[in-house]
Amino acid sequence: MTTQSIGGKPTAQPTKTLETFENPNQARDFHIHMEIPEFTCLCPKTGQPDFAIIYLDYIPDQTCVELKSLKLYMWSFRDEGCFHEAVTNTILDDLIAATQPKFMRVTAKFYVRGGVFTNVVAEHRKAGWQPLPRVELTQFESQSNIRG
Amino acid sequence: MTTQSIGGKPTAQPTKTLETFENPNQARDFHIHMEIPEFTCLCPKTGQPDFAIIYLDYIPDQTCVELKSLKLYMWSFRDEGCFHEAVTNTILDDLIAATQPKFMRVTAKFYVRGGVFTNVVAEHRKAGWQPLPRVELTQFESQSNIRG
Amino acid sequence: MTTQSIGGKPTAQPTKTLETFENPNQARDFHIHMEIPEFTCLCPKTGQPDFAIIYLDYIPDQTCVELKSLKLYMWSFRDEGCFHEAVTNTILDDLIAATQPKFMRVTAKFYVRGGVFTNVVAEHRKAGWQPLPRVELTQFESQSNIRG
Amino acid sequence: MTTQSIGGKPTAQPTKTLETFENPNQARDFHIHMEIPEFTCLCPKTGQPDFAIIYLDYIPDQTCVELKSLKLYMWSFRDEGCFHEAVTNTILDDLIAATQPKFMRVTAKFYVRGGVFTNVVAEHRKAGWQPLPRVELTQFESQSNIRG
Amino acid sequence: MTTQSIGGKPTAQPTKTLETFENPNQARDFHIHMEIPEFTCLCPKTGQPDFAIIYLDYIPDQTCVELKSLKLYMWSFRDEGCFHEAVTNTILDDLIAATQPKFMRVTAKFYVRGGVFTNVVAEHRKAGWQPLPRVELTQFESQSNIRG
Amino acid sequence: MTTQSIGGKPTAQPTKTLETFENPNQARDFHIHMEIPEFTCLCPKTGQPDFAIIYLDYIPDQTCVELKSLKLYMWSFRDEGCFHEAVTNTILDDLIAATQPKFMRVTAKFYVRGGVFTNVVAEHRKAGWQPLPRVELTQFESQSNIRG
Amino acid sequence: MTTQSIGGKPTAQPTKTLETFENPNQARDFHIHMEIPEFTCLCPKTGQPDFAIIYLDYIPDQTCVELKSLKLYMWSFRDEGCFHEAVTNTILDDLIAATQPKFMRVTAKFYVRGGVFTNVVAEHRKAGWQPLPRVELTQFESQSNIRG
Amino acid sequence: MTTQSIGGKPTAQPTKTLETFENPNQARDFHIHMEIPEFTCLCPKTGQPDFAIIYLDYIPDQTCVELKSLKLYMWSFRDEGCFHEAVTNTILDDLIAATQPKFMRVTAKFYVRGGVFTNVVAEHRKAGWQPLPRVELTQFESQSNIRG
Amino acid sequence: MTTQSIGGKPTAQPTKTLETFENPNQARDFHIHMEIPEFTCLCPKTGQPDFAIIYLDYIPDQTCVELKSLKLYMWSFRDEGCFHEAVTNTILDDLIAATQPKFMRVTAKFYVRGGVFTNVVAEHRKAGWQPLPRVELTQFESQSNIRG
Amino acid sequence: MTTQSIGGKPTAQPTKTLETFENPNQARDFHIHMEIPEFTCLCPKTGQPDFAIIYLDYIPDQTCVELKSLKLYMWSFRDEGCFHEAVTNTILDDLIAATQPKFMRVTAKFYVRGGVFTNVVAEHRKAGWQPLPRVELTQFESQSNIRG
Ligand SMILES: [Ca+2]
Ligand SMILES: [Ca+2]
Ligand SMILES: [Ca+2]
Ligand SMILES: [Ca+2]
Ligand SMILES: [Ca+2]
């Protein structure tokens, strides 16, 4: 029997609180990219589960978002009803509130519904912040370090 | 025998009406990307079926297009004769009429005809709307969350 | 306006008749592989369109199936209600009836429905026919003939 | 605000009941492949969510599993604690009980945990059933029907 | 015997004439992309066959190039001697003469010769025409609509 | 002007003669795989060009086929009318006649016609020849030796 | 400053002890596949770090290897000198000692050294154990559940 | 027994010293891209190993970084505790100190932790240095030089 | 015996002379891309062979580089000692001297050394030459013209 | 100037001697796979360079081939004239002579010549040696450990 009640004390709980730590190099505009593939919520119309992969790109100011709390935050949507367009904006709003970044972009790629694929991209720029002009270099694609 | 008349009441009908819902974050220019892989129409010259995949990229203003009606709208071309270049522009026109977006791009990728592949890309910008200057970040390609 | 009634005489009609031609090398068991990416029918429950890609692998006996009639045959399902498992078996039955092959395999890969992907594989062997034991060689994957 | 209580009547409920329909071609051993990418359960030790993609390959006997109920069955694990190895075997057991297939294989590919990827494959053969010897043909890889 | 003289009346002939049709949306700058993978000519030095894939990207003005005549035009090079750099420019010149586009780019990717791969890209802009500034959106890569 | 008459003496001519050289290790059953991507002939019905990629896999006996003559042999089909199924068998017949191999397989992958892709595989075994039983090892996929 | 002494109590230690748990379905021969991408040891000749990805495929008998202890076991090689061929056999030996499986295969793919890539595959079968004859089905390749 | 003490004199030692050589073309702004796939350090919280691939893109001024010392420098993090965001900035700082480049970008792609993937990108521009405006050409993707 | 002295007169010799031909369309800024995958030289420190793939992108002015002499030029490095950064700049210098192009970029991707991959990109612009502003179109990725 | 005479004492020389070391687990039939991407020789007809990637798969008996000497052995062909089919058999012969393996397979994939790609596969089995019957498991394809 695979199904069983959850024994003992859970090691963690879903949370709306996003913890942060001090940006180790506040003088430099650098870019943090995170992928959180384990997002699920409920469809507000039908109550059925929805799934997405969430991508976070940001340039921190004074704080960075802590990885483990980011994971628990994503877990917090598991039993909530969420529309695709709205939840992407909400995640961005919550991350802005927690970290006050110079720049932040949230990309949500939802699993197919009705034969249609939907992705949503929302971003925020701190008032007065300007990106450095991009230095465009030839880009090279990575490959595996091993064979096979 | 696989063929059978369609029993009972169909659950939906093709339609030219595109339903919309209120944009949940009208203050922010955000990007919605949708892929509708199940487009088919007829060749106006020969009457034979044509196939394409339709991609929609837009920045909503006050309304977003509703996913299910978008699907039924695409179905509405099933028995119509359509030239590649024209139908792409028509889909864009209909979506503009329904949603009045800040920006919209329709990309149609048609299946091969006569050994030639044809894609058509058409877009629209709301009068006076300007995109925010793009913040160019290093881009990372997603991979599978599983192995195999 | 992209939509228009189909003018003049259509150049072809959907058909249930599969035309054949004489196998040019009946002494040799050889393998013909065909891919027909433009299959669509209707869901018998809901009346909504379904889509699939059909693959045909066979070892002909006295006749081969003619490419153009195969295409028109696939078109004939456009307005019929078909269950996934049943239509795959029906296509195989019809191709057997037309060509009486030594061996035939039909593979149907349906587009996602309800978040679930379904493929069906059905095959037939002529009574008394035995495949030659396979000579297993190292296999090499093809790449593009051009760069970019 | 993206979070909202689920309004009205949900259109469906998770269920342990797997519905079936009559195999349309019981005389032929044919192969049905299904992919269910939206599986999630809980870790029995920590209570945290786990994710997997489930693959089903089977040769039906008298009944086939119905797609929609299969989806609702997979949903039923959402709030249950499951070990990787055990849940894969349970899913196989439940599908055997429902459909009594000639052959069935369940493959579960779990998302990474502790930097380790785990896949589990379990299969069942009906007593006395023998597969036809495989006709080995050259295999060809599908590509996109469109360009780009 | 596979070789045979061509029986009856050929259905089409190679031609240097590029037929056009009226652009269905002349008010909008839209993009047409065509791929013609079946280009072959002769090496002017050795008389041996050369092969390439030709890509056409253009923004039409008053006319669009007709697909079938484009194919017959490409066929017209089959028995001609052509240098890589020159033939790419000639194709562009002929397409400009036929369609007077706002913008046009011809890309030719030649098969390897002497272990070296050569691609040639040539483009034309109508006097006074300016492209709209590009709206840069996150780009998403398409995948197959089926599994396998 | 790209088109020009072919000047001087062509360096080579298409030919039906396949040259061979002595197998350097006749005691060992070894496997030679060749890919000839530049095959074109004419459709016997319409006179229009057809294209294919030809793959040759063989285990030589006393002679091997010489690469350059193989290329000129493939060129010899350029102005001939050929059906897909027939030409594949003819190429195999001609290569058998020239090299009398222990084993030979010809695979022809034709470019799309009427939206349908066709591949043909034909093979030959010398009377009395038996392949060694295959030693099945784990297979590893190659990657690029460079980055990017 | 990124470098810092490790504060507090480490949460885990490398270990040579492989923990196990009871096989949840001992009546069925099922297959567990694990990938451990974070293997590093030292070159016994030069003392420099070596890297590999370790793959484990096994059919458990009475016990399964516990994921977390497997990770800590792999960590235990971090400061040891190991030859490629030897360490792969040692890992297999240790896993056999811990779990006494019906079948086990260890595959190690080492990072390039001297421009040469090396993979090692070693396996073990329990005395008297026979695999069930494989049911060969058409195989389908997974793709992403999302677009982009 | 795979484990053994490291015999004799190690051929090299990890080092914080980055050696350089004179830039062979100081008049030209050119781009050097290096990939160092063998980076490992320790998690400062748990003491457990972390892994990453490090990418270096730079435009040298008077000196270039020497490949072998770069490798030994990366080795120097093997027993140090490092946070993802901080170590990426430290590597950039050290490389700037050693080479005083016109431009430098360090990209670190860390292995998954807690189901979350993290990449960090940091860059530096010499005071007063301006990149040449990029000449944007059509880009072509490389493929393998061999078949299979 | 595979090794043999080279018989007769070699058909070609390595050379430092790059031959050119007249640019067939000097009025138009067009782009020529060439890939030369067969570059090898010697490491100046150790005398051991090095390998790279060389990519050439240029906009010709009055002359184009001739393909065959380009190949023989690349051969000329076979017995020379070359540092990665220096040889890339030298190839660019030699090609500039021969063709005086409007624009030229040389990209060298070297095979792994010491576990590190190195690519070098160098470019040249003719004094006073300005690229036309790029017309940015949607880009489409090519796929194979065949199946399998 | 990139070209320079090779200074000092070369660190290694090409050699026909293949060094070996004792097989660390002679009781077990295990599989070693090696990829040597840096093979070049000369065409015996024209004297021009040829290139290939060499793959080695073997089951050692009492000795294994030493990686560094394998590399130097491959270097030894750099100035020799070699036919494709012959050199592959010679490499296999030399490796057999050096290691007396239970089983060995050499695969050579040559770069394109005359538009034709050639691969050669040759193998050897020790007299009386039988492979264990293969345990066929579901195979899973590896992916990158990082994102991007
Ligand atoms: Ca990797
Ligand atoms: Ca792989
Ligand atoms: Ca996925
Ligand atoms: Ca392929
Ligand atoms: Ca590509």
Ligand SMILES: [Ca+2]
């Ligand atoms: Ca694509």
Ligand SMILES: [Ca+2]
């Ligand atoms: Ca498709």
Ligand SMILES: [Ca+2]
């Ligand atoms: Ca595929």
Ligand SMILES: [Ca+2]
């Ligand atoms: Ca390569």
Ligand SMILES: [Ca+2]
């Ligand atoms: Ca690439």
Ligand SMILES: [Ca+2]
């Ligand atoms: Ca895959």
Ligand SMILES: [Ca+2]
């Ligand atoms: Ca992707």
Ligand SMILES: [Ca+2]
């Ligand atoms: Ca490959």
Ligand SMILES: [Ca+2]
């Ligand atoms: Ca391509």
Ligand SMILES: [Ca+2]
């Ligand atoms: Ca191709």
Ligand SMILES: [Ca+2]
């Ligand atoms: Ca990538």
